[in-house]
Amino acid sequence: MTDTGSERPAPPGDLDADLYDLLEALSKRDLETVSAVATYVTELEAWLESTERDATYPDDVPERATVSVMEVAGTSYRYYQWREGDEIRSKTVELE
Structure with missing residues (x-):
């Protein structure tokens, strides 16, 4: 692999500490x-997007509905x- 001089991307700044550890371990794995x-x-x-459940349902939709x-x-x-x-x-x- 050729070194292009680019820096390794930084993980998002708002993750839990255990996710930083997971991403660090993943960065040491093969492609x-x-x-x-x-x-x-x-x-x-x-x-997750396809099964997401909203906390509030429209007035005419029962809470047992699949979303x-x-x-x-x-x-x-x-x-x-x-x-x-x-x-x-x-x-x-x-969705708005």
């Missing part, structure tokens, strides 16, 4: 391992879905 972890973290982020976050044409939406008897109900709300 393949770091790449695999990066892929996992990206997938984890997408999963997904999706993006369409650059706009993010929260999609609520629940069952009422034999019917499946849903509501989509644009």
